[in-house]
Amino acid sequence: MNDTTTLIVFGVAVAVLLIGGLALNQPPPAPEPEPAPQVIVPQKTLEMLGPVYSEKGVFQDDALYISFKAAIDGDNKVESKIPVWIHNVSSDAIVILWDRCSITMQDGNTVPLVPESHLTATEALPDVITIAPGGDLFEALIPVTEITRTDGGYTLSTEAIDQGPFLLTLAVEATGDGCARTIRYYPFRLIIR
16 A cells, blocks of 8 residues: 555544544433423404304495404403404495494493594594595594593503493494485494403
8 A cells, every 4th residue: 555545544544533433422412491381362352243243343234344353452451442444345435423433331331432543643633534435444443431641642441341242333424315425323242252
């Protein structure tokens, strides 16, 4: 054997011994810590009990498509506001009359609803809002009795509207027969579970 071959064989032998020694000298793997059990709190949802039952809180007729949700805070408590999406499916503009919208709480007390945009506005907003054909409105409706004014704005109560079924009445002005404007009241019986 020549010197080059001897050096190569010797180098390979040293490399094998080095790699083998490193492989044998590995500390045993640390035991995997057992994960702590995770508590998953079921998400509260808003269901519509009437005029039609809807597990997802959705209603549609010839004038509007409406979807309600439950507002949950960081502590998994239900805030006293009802996020709503209203879509105008009619061929004419519809007008939401905020001053005629109300909520009947579980104790039978009927109070006006205030849109959240009115609480955060820097100037007075009208008591109506018009939704164009095919248009959308995203708003949160708040019972006026569940609002507390603070120096920095307002706070909402929690766990007031999830104590049982409540009735939310939405007043919508739409085109009736012969182009006359008529007010339609939509009573929605809702529950948060």
